[in-house]
Amino acid sequence: GAGVSQSPRYKVAKRGQDVALRCDPISGHVSLFWYQQALGQGPEFLTYFQNEAQLDKSGLPSDRFFAERPEGSVSTLKIQRTQQEDSAVYLCASSPWAGHGSGANVLTFGAGSRLTVL
Amino acid sequence: DQQVKQNSPSLSVQEGRISILNCDYTNSMFDYFLWYKKYPAEGPTFLISISSIKDKNEDGRFTVFLNKSAKHLSLHIVPSQPGDSAVYFCAAKRNYGGSQGNLIFGKGTKLSVKP
Numbered sequence: 001g002a003g004v005s006q007s008p009r010y011k012v013a014k015r016g017q018d019v020a021l022r023c024d025p026i027s028g029h030v031s032l033f034w035y036q037q038a039l040g041q042g043p044e045f046l047t048y049f050q051n052e053a054q055l056d057k058s059g060l061p062s063d064r065f066f067a068e069r070p071e072g073s074v075s076t077l078k079i080q081r082t083q084q085e086d087s088a089v090y091l092c093a094s095s096p097w098a099g100h101g102s103g104a105n106v107l108t109f110g111a112g113s114r115l116t117v118l
Numbered sequence: 119d120q121q122v123k124q125n126s127p128s129l130s131v132q133e134g135r136i137s138i139l140n141c142d143y144t145n146s147m148f149d150y151f152l153w154y155k156k157y158p159a160e161g162p163t164f165l166i167s168i169s170s171i172k173d174k175n176e177d178g179r180f181t182v183f184l185n186k187s188a189k190h191l192s193l194h195i196v197p198s199q200p201g202d203s204a205v206y207f208c209a210a211k212r213n214y215g216g217s218q219g220n221l222i223f224g225k226g227t228k229l230s231v232k233p
Contacts, residue, residue: 041225042225042226043223091161105152107221109154109163110161111160111161
């Protein structure tokens with residue numbers, strides 16, 4: 001596609017529900033990132049995929065958060081037993097590059113999925 | 119502890135004047151810096167970047183300056199236009215190992231350019 005597509009754009013969940021957020025990166029992009037942006041804050045790194053391999057998941061805040069990218073394209077971020085502190089915008093970003101070099105640094109972001117946990 | 123700091127939550131500038139957005143960082147291992155612009159209900163979009171081996175990078179109306187000794191960078195927009203009104207995020211990156219490092223963002227500065 002022309003850009004990074006995320007769905008749903010808005011999700012309201014009751015505390016304790018499981019949610020799944022989807023990211024369609026730009027076709028052919030090797031690298032895929034998930035970020036969490038709380039209100040009034042900058043995006044914070046959650047996890048990184050290079051193709052289907054999850055190379056870094058150091059930013060996932062708890063074991064309730066799980067991400068996958070089984071075929072190296074579409075990715076899903078799953079949050080189990082949602083809590084109120086999980087309310088945030090979840091941003092997906094992709095890059096055509098991997099490894100070092102200036103091109104690897106520029107990420108294209110989707111519009112995000114806004115999660116509200118009641 | 120915040121590694122990338124944008125200490126001004128907001129900035130208001132008259133159309134045609136210069137906008138200067140500031141960013142400080144604490145990690146001397148950062149080797150690449152980026153500015154992103156964000157409109158409401160949209161994702162951040164890349165604006166301009168600079169490698170740590172340079173002290174200035176210019177792209178049209180946008181110039182980024184890097185002062186490594188002070189661990190400070192700034193974004194200059196000249197002349198400012200009403201369409202520049204958005205939240206600007208400073209981001210930094212440290213390459214490590216053999217894989218791509220992630221971006222560390224500041225909290226953002228909301229720029230308002232008044233006609």
